[in-house]
Amino acid sequence: MAAVKYELIKTCGQTGARLGRVHTPHGSFDTPAFMPVGTQATVKGMSPAELKDVEAQIILSNTYHLYMRPGSDIVREAGGLHGFMGWDRPILTDSGGFQVFSLGGMRSIKEEGVTFKSHIDGSSHFISPERAIEIQNDLGADIIMAFDECIPYPCDYNYAKNSLERTSRWAKRCRDVHSDTERQSLFGIVQGGTFKDLRVQSANELLELDFPGYAIGGLSVGEPAAEMYDMLDVTVPLLPGDKPRYLMGVGSPDYLIEGSIRGIDMFDCVLPTRIGRNGTVMTGAGRIIIRDAKYARDYSPMDPECDCYACKNFTRSYIRHLIKAGEVLGIRLTTWHNLRFLLNLMKNVREAISEDRLGDFRNKFFSAFGYK
Amino acid sequence: MAAVKYELIKTCGQTGARLGRVHTPHGSFDTPAFMPVGTQATVKGMSPAELKDVEAQIILSNTYHLYMRPGSDIVREAGGLHGFMGWDRPILTDSGGFQVFSLGGMRSIKEEGVTFKSHIDGSSHFISPERAIEIQNDLGADIIMAFDECIPYPCDYNYAKNSLERTSRWAKRCRDVHSDTERQSLFGIVQGGTFKDLRVQSANELLELDFPGYAIGGLSVGEPAAEMYDMLDVTVPLLPGDKPRYLMGVGSPDYLIEGSIRGIDMFDCVLPTRIGRNGTVMTGAGRIIIRDAKYARDYSPMDPECDCYACKNFTRSYIRHLIKAGEVLGIRLTTWHNLRFLLNLMKNVREAISEDRLGDFRNKFFSAFGYK
Numbered sequence A, B: 001m002a003a004v005k006y007e008l009i010k011t012c013g014q015t016g017a018r019l020g021r022v023h024t025p026h027g028s029f030d031t032p033a034f035m036p037v038g039t040q041a042t043v044k045g046m047s048p049a050e051l052k053d054v055e056a057q058i059i060l061s062n063t064y065h066l067y068m069r070p071g072s073d074i075v076r077e078a079g080g081l082h083g084f085m086g087w088d089r090p091i092l093t094d095s096g097g098f099q100v101f102s103l104g105g106m107r108s109i110k111e112e113g114v115t116f117k118s119h120i121d122g123s124s125h126f127i128s129p130e131r132a133i134e135i136q137n138d139l140g141a142d143i144i145m146a147f148d149e150c151i152p153y154p155c156d157y158n159y160a161k162n163s164l165e166r167t168s169r170w171a172k173r174c175r176d177v178h179s180d181t182e183r184q185s186l187f188g189i190v191q192g193g194t195f196k197d198l199r200v201q202s203a204n205e206l207l208e209l210d211f212p213g214y215a216i217g218g219l220s221v222g223e224p225a226a227e228m229y230d231m232l233d234v235t236v237p238l239l240p241g242d243k244p245r246y247l248m249g250v251g252s253p254d255y256l257i258e259g260s261i262r263g264i265d266m267f268d269c270v271l272p273t274r275i276g277r278n279g280t281v282m283t284g285a286g287r288i289i290i291r292d293a294k295y296a297r298d299y300s301p302m303d304p305e306c307d308c309y310a311c312k313n314f315t316r317s318y319i320r321h322l323i324k325a326g327e328v329l330g331i332r333l334t335t336w337h338n339l340r341f342l343l344n345l346m347k348n349v350r351e352a353i354s355e356d357r358l359g360d361f362r363n364k365f366f367s368a369f370g371y372k
Helices: A048-053 A063-068 A072-077 A080-085 A097-102 A129-139 A157-177 A196-207 A225-238 A253-261 A271-277 A309-313 A316-324 A328-354 A358-369 B048-053 B063-068 B072-077 B080-085 B097-102 B129-139 B157-177 B196-207 B225-238 B253-261 B271-277 B309-313 B316-324 B328-354 B358-369
Strands: A005-011 A018-024 A027-031 A033-036 A059-061 A091-093 A107-109 A114-117 A124-127 A143-145 A185-190 A214-216 A245-247 A266-269 A280-283 A286-289 B005-011 B018-024 B027-031 B033-036 B059-061 B091-093 B107-109 B114-117 B124-127 B143-145 B185-190 B214-216 B245-247 B266-269 B280-283 B286-289
Touching: A005 A328, A018 A328, A027 A033, A033 A059, A033 A328, A059 A063, A063 A072, A063 A097, A063 A124, A063 A129, A072 A080, A072 A129, A080 A091, A080 A129, A080 B316, A097 A107, A097 A114, A124 A129, A129 A143, A129 A157, A157 A185, A157 A196, A185 A196, A196 A225, A214 A225, A225 A253, A253 A266, A253 A328, A253 A358, A271 A280, A271 A328, A280 A328, A309 A328, A316 A328, A316 B080, A328 A358, A328 B328, B005 B328, B018 B328, B027 B033, B033 B059, B033 B328, B059 B063, B063 B072, B063 B097, B063 B124, B063 B129, B072 B080, B072 B129, B080 B091, B080 B129, B097 B107, B097 B114, B124 B129, B129 B143, B129 B157, B157 B185, B157 B196, B185 B196, B196 B225, B214 B225, B225 B253, B253 B266, B253 B328, B253 B358, B271 B280, B271 B328, B280 B328, B309 B328, B316 B328, B328 B358
Parallel strands: A033 A266, A059 A091, A091 A143, A143 A185, A185 A214, A214 A245, A245 A266, B033 B266, B059 B091, B091 B143, B143 B185, B185 B214, B214 B245, B245 B266
Antiparallel strands: A005 A018, A018 A027, A107 A114, A114 A124, A280 A286, B005 B018, B018 B027, B107 B114, B114 B124, B280 B286
16 A cells, blocks of 8 residues: 555635645645645754644655765664654655755756765765665655756756656656655656646656656746746646645745645745744734834734744743844744744635635735735 | 741751752742753743743843843833743842953943943943842842852952952942832842952851842852862851852752752752753763764663653754754753753752752762762
C-alpha cells in the first residue's frame, strides 16, 4: 500500500474547492492544509509541543539544509527527522532543488545532476536525482519530493521548456530509485514557468510516471498573482482527483484562499515565521507592524479575535517592547501567533468548504484583511 | 503589615543553613531560593508558563533596563511588572545601582545621585535614591532594593569606606521616601568590599534603619571564593534571624550551596541563562559544552537525570545541531534545562536542610560535579 493516500470528503458547491484528508504513516492531516516550514529540523522559534498547540498537522523540512548540517546520516541514526526533532506527526521534505538553484553562480547544472558549493563552508557537493532521493530516504519524511530544476522569473520560453523536460527526466530517475513506497510517498513537481502549454506538457509527462501526489512548483516567485492563478487554472484540472495537490512556497492569506478555491490541498511557506521575526503580525483586520510607536501603550492583544497563547496572555505594548529590546520571547510570540493565524485560517477555509460557502468566506476575509 | 514576611521553618543540624518561606503579596516562595533574572521584563528565551514549568517561584528584573526601555510609566500603566510581563508570582527589582556603576566613564557620582548616559542612545539621565524608589514603585515588584554604590574589585580601603557610608546615607533616603510598605518591601544592601570591619560597619548602619530584609552586595565580582565566604561569615551573623537575607549576583552551584550553608536565603544570577545561550549546560556530572564535536552523534539527553522538557524530549545531538545552526530553539532548550537544573538544586538543598544533611549533600554534589 502507498505510504500516502488522499481521501476526498467533499467539494465546495460554491467554488469547487476540495475538503479532504491525507493519510500517512504518521497519522492524517486535513486539507486544504498549510505546512509550517522547519528548514533546519525546527520551525524557527517553536517547540514541537507549541506546533501542536497551534494545531499544525504536518510540517515541512528542507533537504538541502539538513544534508549540509547536521548531515543526513546523523538524522537517519536518530530515527529520521521524526526522531531527531521530536515530531511524531507527518513531515514532508523538499528535494533540495529550490535551494541548490537559488545558489546562483555557486552551482553548475548538467544532465547528471548539479554541482554546487556549500553556503556554510564553500565545500563542493554534487546532488543528482538519485542522491536527492537517497538523502530523503535517510531523513524519513512521509512525503518526499522529486529533484526538479527551478527556473528564475521571468524566464524565456525555450529555457523553461528545456528545463521542464529535464525535470521530467529527473522525476523518472527519482521514481526509479525510490524503493520503499510504503514508508514514503514521492511526489512529482509540475514546472513550466508561466507558459500555459508548458505547464500542460509538464503535467502530462509527470502523469505518465503515476506519482502518488503532485506538486506545482516555480510559482509565487515574483510573477503577478493573476499569472499564478492562470497557471493553476490550466494545471489543476489535469491532475488526478484521487491524489493530493501541493502548491509549493505559497503562504499569504490571499494565495491560500485562492489556491484552495482552485483545488489545491497543500501549501507551505516561510512567510508567517519570517515576517514574525521582523515584527509583523497578521490579524483579521490586516497586518500590523508591532514595532510601530503607536503600539507603545496599546494594552490590547495582537489580535483580539485570536485564541493563541500569545494573544491570550500578552499585550501589543509588551510584545513591542520585547521586539525592540531584541528579546527572543518577542519573536517567539509573533511567530506563535502568525502560525496560529494561518492554521486557523485553513480551518475556517475547510469549514467553509464543508458548508458550500468558500466564495462568501473569501469575500468577507479579503474585505476585512484589506485585500482588494 | 509589611509586604514581605520571613518564616523560619528549620535550621540544618549539620550546617546551620535555614529552611524557610518568604510571604509576599503575590504568594510565597521557599528558601533558600534561586531567582532567575529577567533583565528586560523577560527571562531570556523563557515564557512565564515555562518558568512555572521549571518551578521558578520568584524572578528578578532590572530597574535600570526597564527605566530606559520601555520606561517605568508604561510598565505602571500595564499594571506593574506582574501585569506587563504576565507573571503572577513574586518579583524582586534591583535598584539600578549595579548597572549605573557598571557604565564606568559614562557616569559621575555625587552625594545627590548619579548622572549617566544611556547605553541605548547616549541620552543623559540622573538617578538619585529617591528616583530609584520612585521608578521601583512604578514597576511594582514585591521586593525592591535600596540604591547603593557598587565599587570595583579590587578597591582600596578608604574608597570602600567612603562608599559604604554613602550607601548607608542613600539607604536612609530610600527608606524615607518609600511609602507603601504594605505593597512593596524595601531591602537594604550591605557593602564594604572585602574588608571585614567595613562589612560590620555597613551591616550595623543598615540595621539601625530596620529594613524588612537585607542583601549583601558587591561580592562575586572577581574576588577569590574564600574571600567571599569570609565576608559572609562576618556579615550574616549580624543580620536579624526573622528577616530574609539575599546574596546578590550569585548563581554558580558551589556558591549557591556554600551560601546556603552560611545562612543565605535568596540568590540571583544570569549564569544559567547566559551560559545556556553560549551552549554550556550544567549536569550532575559537571558542565558540558554542547557544541563540542563529541556530541554530534550523542543521542542521549543533555542530563540523563533531569526531568525538564528539554531532557525528556531531545538529544545532545539535536540540541548541538540547533545551537550550531543558530536556531532559537537550541538556546531555549539549554536555558530551559539550566534553569531547571539550578532550581532543582535548590530544591535538593532545601530537602537536605530539612533532613539535617546539607553538609553531606554538599560533599556528594561537589564530588560529582567536579568541584574540589
